[in-house]
Amino acid sequence: MPSNDSLKTRQDLSVGRKKYAYYSLPAAEEAGLAGISRLPRSMKVLLENLLRNEDGVSVTEDDLKAVAAWIDNKGAVEHEIAFRPARVLMQDFTGVPAVVDLAAMRDAMTALGADPARINPLNPVDLVIDHSVMVDHFGTPKAFDQNVDREYERNMERYKFLRWGSTAFNNFRVVPPGTGICHQVNLENLAQTVWTAEEGRKTVAYPDTVVGTDSHTTMINGLAVLGWGVGGIEAEAAMLGQPIPMLIPEVIGFKLNGRLPEGATATDLVLTVTQMLRKKGVVGKFVEFFGPGVTALTIEDQATIANMAPEYGATCGFFPVSRATLDYLTATGRDKARVALVEAYAKAQGLWIDENSEDPVFTDVLELDMAEVVPSLAGPKRPQDKVELTIAASAFETALGEVFNRPTDAPRVAVEGEKFDLGDGDVVIAAITSCTNTSNPSVLIAAGLVARKAHALGMTVKPWVKTSLAPGSQVVTDYLTAAGLQKDLDALGFNLVGYGCTTCIGNSGPLDPAISKTINDNDLVATSVLSGNRNFEGRVNPDVRANYLASPPLVVAYALAGSMRIDVATQPLGKDKKGKDVFLKDIWPTSAEIAELQRSCVTPAMFAKRYKDVFKGDKHWQKIDVEGGQTYAWDDTSTYVRNPPYFEGLSMEPTPVEDIIEARVLGIFGDSITTDHISPAGAIKKASPAGAYLTEHGVDPLDFNSYGARRGNHEVMMRGTFANIRIRNKITPEIEGGVTKHFPSGDTMSIYDAAMRYQAEGRPLVVFAGKEYGTGSSRDWAAKGTNLLGVRAVIAESYERIHRSNLIGMGVVPLQFKQDGWTRLGLTGEEIVTIRGLSDVNTGKLKPRQELWVELFRPSDGKMARFPVRCRIDNQTELEYFKAGGVMPFVLRNLARG
Template identity: 55%
Template sequence: MSVDSFGSKGRLDVGGKDYEIFRLSAVEGVERLPYSLKVLLENLLRTEDGANITADHIRALAQWDADAEPSVEIQFTPARVVMQDFTGVPCVVDLATMREAVRDLGGDATKINPLAPAELVIDHSVIADLFGAPDSFERNVDLEYERNRERYQFLRWGQTAFSEFKVVPPGTGIVHQVNIEHLARTVMTREVDGALRAYPDTCVGTDSHTTMVNGIGVLGWGVGGIEAEAAMLGQPVSMLIPRVVGFKLTGELPEGATATDLVLTITEMLRKHGVVGKFVEFYGPSVANVPLANRATIGNMSPEYGSTCAIFPIDAETVRYLKLTGRSEEQVALVEAYAKEQGLWHDPSAEPAYSEHVELDLSTIVPSLAGPKRPQDRVILAEAKESFRSALANYVSAGVTGGDDRKPGVPQNEQPFGVAGSADEASAESFPASDPPAATHDDPADQPVSAIVGDVTGRPSNPVRTTLSSGETIELDHGAVTIAAITSCTNTSNPSVMIGAALLAKKAVELGLSRKPWVKTTLAPGSKVVMDYYDRAGLTPYLDKLGFNLVGYGCTTCIGNSGPLPEEVSAAVNEGDLAVVSVLSGNRNFEGRINPDIKMNYLASPPLVVAYALAGTMDIDITTEPLGTSSDGEPVYLRDIWPSSQEIEETVESAIASEMFTRDYADVFAGDERWQSLPTPEGNTFAWDQESTYVRKPPYFEGMPATPAPVADIENARTLLKLGDSVTTDHISPAGSIKADSPAGKYLSEHGVERRDFNSYGSRRGNHEVMIRGTFANIRLRNQLAPGTEGGFTRDFTQTDGPVSTIYDAAQNYAAAGTPLVILAGKEYGSGSSRDWAAKGTALLGVRAVIAESYERIHRSNLIGMGVLPLQFPEGESADSLGLTGEETFSITGVTELNEGRTPSTVTVQAGDKSFEARVRIDTPGEADYYRHGGILQYVLRSLLA
C-alpha cells in the first residue's frame, strides 16, 4: 500500500474499464522532467511506504537538478524481471539454494518465491554446430536438448515450484526480441486490494541488452543475476537519481544507410561523449521518423556505449508496433490513454530539462562497420580495407606468423600450456595498441596482404592451401572471412535490415554469385516471425542458396556459440597462424568471444554480412571492388545487388502481418514435444543430483549465521591478477568452449565426462565447480603479473619465486594458506555483458577487493552483491604510476567504518612500502547494507527471516 502523501491516487476510464493510477500531475515540477524520470517518479508515488521510500524522495526527484552530480539515493521497484538461460539458470539455482537455507534456519522455504512476474527465455544454449543445410535447425536443436537435458529439467522444476515464474522453451527466439514482441506490456495491470491498477511497465533483466525494450517506451536495464534474484524477491533496486543525456534527432536516414549504420554511429558518438552510468533519452522532431524496430536496435546497443538505458518515449509509432505484434485492442487503448493522461506521450516540440545534450542529423549516416575488437570502433565502409590492414599489425608478429611455437592444425583453444596465438598481440585489456609500422610500399593497397604482413613483421606470410571435404582446394590468407553470421537480437529484430539482407541474397543468386567455400554462413533470427515473413516474401530459398540456412533461434555467434569452423579451415588457419575474420550482425565483437580460431571480428548490418560472405575477405574495398563474377562473366559490384529503400519498404509492408505474431506467440510457454516430454522433478525444494556436472548446490549460504559478522579490514593479501584497461566481463566470466587441459576440462574428465560432451561454459553455469575453474580463463586475457602468457595464468606466491600457475590452482593454494586476494586493474573494468559469474567467480576464487582506475556500472554492483570490495585508484593514478608490480603484500584499512553505519569515502591501501588512499566505490546506503551482510543474497535471506 502506498502512503500517497501527495494524494496522487486516482481513476482512469478506458473503454468502459476502470483503472487505479497514481497521477504524476499531483507533484509540482513534473512537467519539466525527462520521460525516463517521470517513469521513476510514478514508481516512487506508487511504492511510497514512509520508510524506504518517502515524500522527501519523491520531492527530490520532482525537483531534480539536471546539472547536479548524482547524490540522492532512491529505491526503484521494477514491475517484472526477464532472464536468458545463461544467467537465468544460476538465478534459479540460487533461489533453490535459498529455499534450503531458509528451511535450515527455521523459516518457511516457500517464502522464497518471485513477487513480480519473472520470465526466462532459453536462447543462449543453441550452438551453430551444423550450418549450410536444410536440416541445420532441427539437428542443432536436437543437439541442444542432448547437451542441456539436466538444465532443462531443472528449469521445468522451477516452472512448477515457483509462482510468477515462466519459461519460454528452446527454439522460440532471442530473449530481447521475445520481450519487445510479446512479453513487454508498456503499461502493466495488476489486481491490488480489489482494484485493477495500471502503471508503467518497467523491468530489469539478467542480460545487459535488456535495454532493447527501451525502444517501446519501457524503462529497463541489465543487472547481474544476483540483483535480479533480489528484485524477484521484492527487493528494490537501490540507485542514485541519474544524470540524463538528451539525444536530439533531426533529419532522415539517406538511401543506402541502415539501422545498423545508425546505431554504430550513435555508439561511437556516445562512447566519446561519456554516458557510463547515465540515462540517455531520445527526443526531437525526428523521433517520429525512427521506426520502432530502429528504436529497439538503438536501445539494444546501450551497453556498448555504457549508458544505463537508452529510451524512446511512447508515441503513435509505439502504438502502431503494439498493434502489429498482436497486442489486444484493450491493451493498445490502455497504453495510449495512460501515456497521454500521465504526460508520457511524446511531444516533438518539447525540450525537457536534460543534464547534457547530444544531437545527430540522421541524413549524415553512412554505411559502416565496427571492429576488429570493440563495438565503438566504427569504420566507414569505404575505409574498411585500409582500416583492416592497419589493424592487422596488432594480430601478426615477427617470429609468430607462419605458425612458429604452435602445433600445426591444432585449434587455438586446444594449444598446449603457455602457447598463445600471437605472442605480441596488443590486447585491449592490457594496453592500447600502438600505431602499426608504416608500410614501405608506395601504395600498400595494391600489394597482397601477405606483403603488408611482411612490412609489419619483417617476414611475409605464406597463404595456406587446403582441400575441403567437398574436394575443392582453397587458399587462405590473413583477412579471410571464415564466419559470416546473421545473428543477435540487435539486428534480427529489425525487418528492414533482415529483408534487406534477403533481397541482396536474391539479387546475388540471380546473377550467379555464391559464398566463398571457406565461409561458415549462419542465420539465427530473433523469433519465428522472421522466417514467417521470409517465407511469405519468397526469399528463404535465396538465403539457403548462399548457405544462410536457419541454424537456430538464439544468440549463437554473438554470444560465442558460433560452433567450430570446418576442420580443414581450422587446421589451415592454425597452421599459418592466420588472422582471419568474422563478420556478424551482432552487438559484441570482443577478443576471444566469437570463435577461438578467429582473431578479428567486425559488426555489420545483415546485408553487409551477406556481402562479405560473397567476397570472402576483409582485404577488399567492397564499395569499389567486385564481389565476384556473374554467370555471364561480368564483375558484380555491391551497388549492383544492394536493394533500394523502396524495395525494402514495399517487401516489409507486403510480407509482415499481425497474425504472424499472434500465431507464433499463442502458446509460447508450452514448448514442443521435446520440451513437454522431459521428466519434471517435483517438490518445494530441489532434489540435487550429487553426480550432476550441470546443476550443483552452490556454497554461498554454507555456515551462514542468522546475523552477519562485523566487516573486517583486509590484511596480508596477495595479487591474483594485474590487468590493463578495458577488461570486460567476457575476459572474466567463463564463456565459450572448455579446453581439455584447462582446470574445468580436467574436472569434467575426472567426473567421467567425455571430451565431446564438455559442452560450453554457458551451459554449465549451474555448476559452480566448473565456473570457478573457468573464471579469468579467456584465451585473450593478459595478466601482467605473468608476462608472456595469455589466458588463465598467474604467479603463485605461496611457492618459492612465484612460479606461473593456472589462476584456479593458485587461488586454491592461497585459500589453503588463508591468504586473501586482490585484483589490480585499469580503466573500464568489467565493461560488457551483465554476467553475474564474473563477480561470483571472482568471489569464490577468494578475491576480497578489486582496485581499478574505473568501473562499468553492472560489474561494480555485482562485485558488491558478492561481498567483494570495489576500490578505485586516486584520480589520475594507476597501478603503474604508483609503482605497483603485483608482487607486493597488500593491507587495506578503514573498511571497518562500515560497522558504524557509515561508508568511508576512502580507505588506506598499504602495498609493500607504498601507501595510497583508494576511493571506496560503494555508492549507496543500500549497497553498504549488502556488503555488510557479505552479499545481496545473504541480505535478502536475512530480511525474509526477520
C-alpha cells in the first residue's frame, strides 16, 4: 500500500540508467524530524519502514515523531510502533508447523464459509530444509550419502507436505534438503541488503529486512539486513500481512577498535562479545557495532558476531553498510546492478559507514580493543560462560565438582569390546557444525590447515571421538576441496556428513552403543566440543552432559587431544609418527597462511554455480509427487503431519476471556529454563509419553526421529512439552526429567499425564519459573505445547523476548513477579491459584503491563497468600491477540471478514 507520506519524503534515486523511488531520510529531517541523521543506523532502518508504510492507522505521524524523539531521550521512549519486514525466513523444524497452521487455517476458512485462498503469504517467504539431517553415519567417505538416504526415509511425509505447500501457496519457496543452513543460504544468496518491489510503473527501493522462525536469523545483520528471530506464530502473522508490534528499542553501541591478534579467530571474538553483552544486559534491546574495528572485519566475521545475538540476549546485532558489504555481495555472485543500488541507497540514506563516519547517538556504549581477544571456549552449559583456552582444563576440573557433583579422582572405566577406556571429561563428540562458523571461510580453512599439519605428522583422533563436518553451504565443500584441505579433514575423520544444522540443534546422532553404555552405567561426564552457538545441557546429545563451544580449528585440536582435562595450550595433543610429542603451536596456522588460501580458493564462480538452481533439489527431492489442491488432504494415519486442534469450533466472535479460578500448579522451575527444556528438539526416549504414543501407532524406536522433525504432529509435541531429560521440576526435586505430582492425590507421573488428568477434572493450570524463562531458540512449540497442556498462565521473574510473545500468541498470559520470585513463597505444588482481572480484556479495562494480584491457597494448612505481578502483555496489539484467543484466530477472523 502506498504511504500517506505526510512529510513528502518520497523521491527518486538514479543509479546508472535506472531510476528508483525511495523514502528519503534526509528529506524527513528537513521536513521536521530534527536530528534523525544522528540516529543509530538500525533505527534509521526502522524509521524508513514507518515512512514507507504510513497509513494513518497502523503507522501515524505520531509514530514518526516518537522515533525522532529518540535522540534527546537516548531510546527511553515508551512508544509502540508497527514493523513490517520485507520478507520471512524459515527453517523446516519451525517452518513445517507454520505451514501446518496455514493449511489448517484454510480448512477453518472453509468451515466459516469464506474463501480458503485468502490464506496466502502476502510477503515473500523462503523455507530452507536444513534441520532434519542427523549424524547417523560419520568418519567414512560414504557418510554423506548414507545420512541423506536416511533423512529421506525418516522425513518423506514432511517433505511431501512441504512440496505441496510450495505449489499451493503464493509467495512461498522451498529450498530443498542438502543445500545448506537457512542462515548461510540467506547470507550467501537470498538477502539483498536493499530490497525492491514493483509499484505500478515504479520500482521502490528500501532496506532489506527479515524476520525468521529461528533465533539466529540475526546472522543476516552482518550484511546490514535488519532482522531477528520470531516464533512461528508471529511469523505466520507477518506472512499474512500483519505488522509486528514492538516498542521503540534502546540501542547499545558496541565500539570495536584495533584488529584481532595472531592466533585469535572470529569465534574467539564472538565469545568475548557474548560474555560482555550478557553481563551488560541487553535483552529486548538492539546492539549496533561501530568504530574503526568494524571496517577491519570481513562480512563473514561480522555475520559470526551477529549470529549470536540470541546468546548475548539482544534483539539484533547490527552492522551498517560498508565497502566490505559491497565486496561480499560481489564475491557471492549478486547482480552488479543490485550492488550499485546498495552503495547508492546506503549513502543517500545515511546508512553507510567508513573510517570518516561520525558516531551516532546510542543509549549506552561498550568498547572492545580486539587486540585483547585471546583463544577461548564457552561452557560447559551456557554460551555466555567464556573460558580462556589457557585455563579451560582447570575450569573443567572445577566444574566437575561444583556443577556436576563428580569427584575429580574418579577412575577411568574400560569400554566393553574396545581397547580403550573412558573417564570424565573425555571428548566423545567433536563437530564442525552450525551457521555461526561454517559461513566463515577463515575458520574453516584454519581447521583444514590444523588437520593438514596433524595428518602430515601422522596424528589421529582418539578412538572414542565422534567426528563430523556439517557445513552450512555446498560452497564450503568447493573451497575446501580446491584448497586440498578436505582430504586432510577426511584423514582425521571429519568427513562430510551433511549440509544442515546437525550437532548444534541436537541432531548429533547416537554414540557407539558401547560408549553410550559406559557413560550411562558409570554416570560419566562426557563432553562435546562443537563450533556452534548453543551448548545447553541435554541439547547436543542425551549422553553428553558438558558441552563447549569453540572455533573449528580448536574442535580439531580437541578431537586429537580427546579430553577437556588436557591443557591443550601447554600439554601435548598427541604424538607424531616418530613418537615425538606434538603441541598445539606445532599445528596452528598463521593468519597469512589462512588468508592466502582464502584469496586463492574462495571464488565468485563457486557461489554462482551452487545457487543457480537453489530451489531445484537433488534426485530424491525431484522424485517426490505433489498431491492436493488448495486445501491439504490430511492423512489420519500420519505420525508426522496432523491437523491441529486450534481452530476446532471456531466462531466469528471470540469466546470471552475468563479469569483463572482455582488453578493447579503443573510445574515449578528455576532460572534459565530454555525453550529446549520446554520443548525439546532432540531424541525421543522410548519410555517417554511421546515414545509411548509412537509405539502405539506402530513406529519402531529406530524410526522415532527427533522432536524437531515431528513438530507437524501436535500429539507428539504436546507429549514432549516439559519432557526434556535434564529439566528439574521443584515439585519433584528428587527426579530429573519431565515429572510432576498430581494434587490432591499426590501421585507422581509425567507432566503430560498430569496435565491430561487435570484437564479431565476441568482444572486450569499455571506454571511458576525463575529468571530468563524461555531463553534460547525461537521455538513456537514451547508456547503451543504449553497451551495444549491446559496452562493458562506462566508466572516468572523475567522472560526472554520471543517466548513471552509466543505465549501471548497462543493465548497464555505471561505474568512477572514484581517482588522476589517464587522461592520466598515456599511453594510445594499443592497450592491452588486464582488470578483475577484477566476478564477485563473483554471490556477494554485491562491495559498493557497492568498490575494484577495472584491468590495462593494451601489446602494442607488452610493459609492464603497474595502477591502482585506485572501482566507482560506489553502493547495494545498483544491485548487484541490475547482477547481473540491468540494471534492465529485473530488473523483468521479478520481475513474471513474480508
